[in-house]
Amino acid sequence: MYDVIIVGAGPAGLTAGIYASRGGLKTAIVEMGMPGGQAASTEKIENYPGFSDGIGGYELMNAFHQQASAFGAEFIFEQVQRLDLKGEVKKVETDAQTIEGRAVIIAAGSKPRPLGVPGEDTFHGRGVSYCATCDGAFFRGKKVVVVGGGDAALEEGIYLTKFADQVTIVHRRQGFRAAQIAVKRAQDNPKIKFELDAVVTEILGSDHVEGVRIKNVKSGEEKEIAIDGVFVYVGTEPNAQFLEGDLDVDERGYIKTDALLRTNLPGVYAAGDIRTTPLRQVATAVGDGALAAVEVEKYLAE
Template sequence: MYDVVIIGAGPAGLTAGIYAARGGLKTVIVELAMPGGQAASTEKIENYPGFPDGINGYELMNSFHKQALAFGVEFIFEEVQKLDLKETVKKIHTDRQVLDSRAVIITAGSKPRLLGVPGEDVFRGRGVSYCATCDGAFFKDKTIVVVGGGEAAIEEGAYLTRFAKEVIIAHRRTGFRASQITMNRAKDNAKIRFELNVVIEEILGSDFVEGVRIRDVLSGETRKIPADGVFIYVGTDPNDQFINGEIETDDRGYIFTNDLLQTNIVGVYAAGDIRNTPLRQVATAVGDGALAAVEVEKYLAEIIKI
């Protein structure tokens, strides 16, 4: 019997684990992959306080993980498949076992959204990628198309210029959601050029990516752009595959919480990118994780009387 099971080992989950274990709760984090979530695959995080020169995402998340271990957080590397949350004792079904817990914090995060065009599935791992840090080095002296107009697309596009001879950022509008400082750096980078008001209609190739077919959204004209790789940054979707109808979510699957990060089910909380929130950053995930853990402590002390 655990006091709290935390689902997901990203910034929110690791922080929740640190606070919960430090508060004396028997704590376990269940994670399918490596600790750190999407933050661990980010080359450089510049907006997390305390690191004026920025910090590598893996390095930062590895520190979170070590700190959680130091406070006694247990880690189980299995896949959560379903939840039974109606009773006071919650049951978390993984692919190997069933865990019992008095409280649950869901910090499963989100995953890259697919572009959904022909060729994307065919060439995944053969030129199509969603992680510049993971795959950028495979494209030395190559031409890369980066799809998207947000912070991640522009930052990762700039990172890819370390390897590529040219990075083409394709965006469906002329306006960008990236910060001004990020945009200024990209515009000053001689290896980056922009294709604006275009959408990707197809990823082309034989054994590997050889280019993309784009369509001008204003004129309707289509043309081909030769390229060796396509990196896709068009948003995220929640990792909600284990969540059933018990937990209230929005139409995209993000979990509704109140200001104390409580879901509609007593004893169940959500934190970080998995919840319906206007901002998804490491800093906000850390704040969420801390608050959720503190609220679990209060819940267990006042309701369960541990």
């Protein structure tokens, strides 16, 4: 019987593990892959406080992992199949066993929704990115494409003009789902141009991204654009395939929490990218993980 079971070993889950195990709780962290989540696959993280020259994502997450282990957190590398959270004893069913605990922190993260076009997987990390805040500075003086028409696409497109010489926003419709103020700011920015009623059908290159092929959805006309990077903003998806109907989630499947990261079920908390949150960054995930672990301590003490 564990005091707390943490589902997911990204920045939120690892931080929760550090705080919980350091606080004397018997802690299990269940992770289906490599510790660190999306952050571990980021080549360089330049906006995490304390590293003025940046730090490799794997290096930073490995330090988190070692710190959690040093305080006594137990890692279980198995895939979670389902959760039974309604009783006083919480059960986490993996592909190999059932783990029991008195509290659960769900920190399984989210993943960018892919375009699903040829070249996307090939050039992931070599010109294809899903995070302008993370990778924008690598495209200083270059040309990039942003795919999408929501707030994230427009706001991140504007952000990228701080670095890139030219940003082309490709959107499948004439109108945007983004707030009008963001649309106006993008339209007024001399570095931004638009390809509307268009979709990216292929990402081109050899060792890295060198261009995209786009298709006009009305005329069917196709053309190639020479660029150095592609930023994809067609939405995100929570890693919530193991969740069932007990937890309250929003319309996109993200877990709803209150300000103390409590879900609608007693003893169940959500932290990081899997919950409804306005910003998905390593720094915010770390804050969530710390708060969730402290709240678990209070819950168990009561």
